[in-house]
Amino acid sequence: MTRKILWLLTCCTLLLAACDKRMVTVDNPPETTSPSTGTPPISDKKIQAGVQGIVTDASNNPIAGARVLCGEQNMLTDQYGSFRFQDISITEAAAVVTVQKAGFFNGIRTFRVTATGREQFVQIQLLPKATAGTFDATAGGVIGASNAQFIFVPNQVLDASNKPYKGKATLTYAFINPERDDFADIMPGDLRAVNDKNELVALQSFGMMALELQGDNGEKLHLDGINNVTFRMEIPATLRQTAPATIPLWHFNESTGLWQQEGSAEKMGNSYVGTVKHFSFWNCDAQFPIVNLKATFKDDKNNPLANTAVQITRNNNSSTYGYTDAAGEISGLVPANEQVTITIKDKCGEVIFSKKAGPWSTDTNAGTFNITINPQSRLSFSGKVTTCDGAAVTKGVVNIQVNGVHYAAPILNGNYTASILRCETTTATVTLNPVDETANKMSTTTFQAAPGDYTRDLQACDAIQASTVTLLLEGQNTTFITPTDSILFSYHKSDTASANYYLISAAQKTTPSSQLNMELPDIKVGTSVAPYFSVSMSGNNYYGQSVNITITSTGVAGEYVEGSFSGNIQKMQGGTLVPISGSFKVRIE
Incomplete structure (x- = not known):
């Protein structure tokens, strides 16, 4: 994905203190502003490029089996937590990668593609969903997390049918700590935003949180969009002196990959207090003018430093990270008219390069930086x-x-x-x-x-032989073949040996694309049942767990696995079972 320069900082959250005489309550909410409207001021031009990355948990352990969506394609992470889309159509100015895994909030990264055909890199850390508290949705209530508090009014929680929910509602919550070195891997997007004037800006955050509501049986709930939830968030100690008295609120728009201004919060003591009408990722951020910076990083042998974290630090000591692409290049937003410090660390966290650069008043290519490496x-x-x-x-x-x-x-x-x-x-x-x-x-x-x-x-x-996948579904024959289409083979290893499996993914590079995902419990010659099988074609989605896979030939890395499949698969539009059959010859990587 691309190495975006993401601007961050962040704010944490604290319990509402009864002794605060300026407390914002349901009857005394802070003033708000209207959300921005209009077409986002950013190009929607598509471009062909590659995207790869790593997905980890809070301890930096790889997460296998996470679903990764990018462009019109999706796949699962392997035993290293890695994924790779070799050639897909994505938005040049703001490509988006979304990672889904049960028990975690979605991980989302937005980035600018550095060049056509160039492989981009991202690293995403998933936030676990933690229960902040439970309340009676009919009566409303107050939920206190370790560093946050939220006030709900009666009957503002709705179910999937948009009717008032009558049971116990559970708030799941995650705080995104601004002082963590890996903050850029955790927070969604890249902190580009659209303000209430429909201008593209960059953000310095003084607070970020993820919020969701669930019912008694784990069903997803949502707010009515009319009544407010009042929140109070503590400002981290290192940011309190510079925190503005009034700060815009921003929610993350998953469809555009950008933050969007909606409302504001007031500083009261060491906290920000505000209201929201819907739940997603929320952020307390100051905005600043930006320019786009390009730069290339190479080692002392003139080799590109690919997939490498680059840190940009402002004079106020706030920092962000971007990742270089396959050619060692970054492309992203930096503050206009400010000198910054560019730093690169090795994988053990040791600084191996640091240099003052800027200021820049217009979009700039800063050239090539050569770095001596131990x-x-x-x-x-x-x-x-x-x-x-x-x-x-x-x-x-x-x-x-x-x-x-x-x-x-x-x-x-x-x-x-x-x-x-x-x-x-x-x-x-x-x-x-x-x-x-x-x-x-x-x-x-x-x-x-x-x-x-x-x-x-x-x-x-x-x-080199082409990899191919063919299928017959509802009278329609479809063939995927490399290099015209993308066909990938990957191995997914779980902590439980019985959960290990292999995945064949095939997708057309055109938009909209047809795609197939087929799991194999093993790649030995013989017949077995696919643990998971999905097809997306002509606007229809199909899923099944009763498709037989017959492998007729296999080998080691660089060779090919060959076979056929047949069975029944459920059409999600209507729920009917339809027959499917096909064959595959895919290079093992």
Whole structure:
């Protein structure tokens, strides 16, 4: 995804104190402003690019089996918490990746695509849903979390049918701590916003929270959109002196990937107090003028530093992070007319580069920054790439996978070189896949590597065959074939061995696209039942758990799994069962 420069800070929350004589109550709410209206002031132009990323929990452990949606495609994260869309149609100015996992709030990242065909990178940390409290929806009530309090009026909670809910309503809540180093991985979007004048601005946050309502049986509830919920949030100690007396409120618009101004909050003591009429992600933010910054980061060997976190710090010590793309480039918003500090840390958190830059009054390309890296803080690969006859490969690329994250090194005059930031305390599973684009040949080798420099000469000898998936559904034959379409094979490992599975995903690159997701419990020759099977086609969605998968041929990484499938699948529009059949030949990665 792209390495956006996201601007943040944030505000926490606190219990309403009865002794506060300026307390905002249901009968004495703060003043509010109307939400912004009109078309968002940002281009909706589509562009073809690749997107990959990592999904983790609060302890930085990978989350496997999370559903990732981007453009018209979706897939599951693998055992490394990684995902990859190789070529999809996304919005150039504001592409959005959404991650869904039971027990967590949605993780959402917005970013600017750096270039057509360029693979972007994002890292997303999911917030667990925690119960803040329960109240009688008919009577209303007061809910106090560890650092927040919320006042509900009677009968303002509705069910899915938009009728007043009569049972116990549960508030699930997550506080997004502004002082965490990984705040940029947690918060939704990239803190670009549309204000009440329909202007695109950037935000410095003094508070962020995620809110949802559930019924007795876990069903999703919502507010009526008419009555207010009053909240009070404590301002973090490091931000209290600079926190404005009145601050705009912003909610996150998941359809645009941008924050949207709606209302305001008042500073009372060490807290902000305000009201909201609907629940989502909410943010207390000051806005500031922005320019777009591009910059490229390379190591001392002139290799692009791909998928690398770049920190931008303002003079008021507020910071944000963006991630470089496959070419080591960032593209994102920074404050106009301010000098900032650009910092890069290795995977162990040690600063390896820091430099003052700016100020900029207009959109700027700051050029290339070269960074000297300790060999023990990186994985470096280099060597020759030859054909089966020993001749130098003149056109191609070496695809590199490190613990599920992909990198690419172009082959120049028969040689390749790449540097990847790592932490000196860990080893990684590395796969090198040289591709000879002239002869349409490749090879694959996998090994374990600790940080350091590695010389690996490679040969591209195996013919590259297209991956294909065909299906017959309701009289319609559909064929997916690479490279015209996207077909991916991935392995998903759970803590429970019986929950391990493989996933074949196929999607057309056109919009709207047809797509298929098929889980296999194993890739051994034989017949089994797919744990999950879904198809989206011609505006219809189909799901099933009674589709038989027959594997006729398999192999190791770089080879192909082949077979067929047949059974019944449920059409969601109407609920009828319809037959489905097809075949597949997919390269194992």
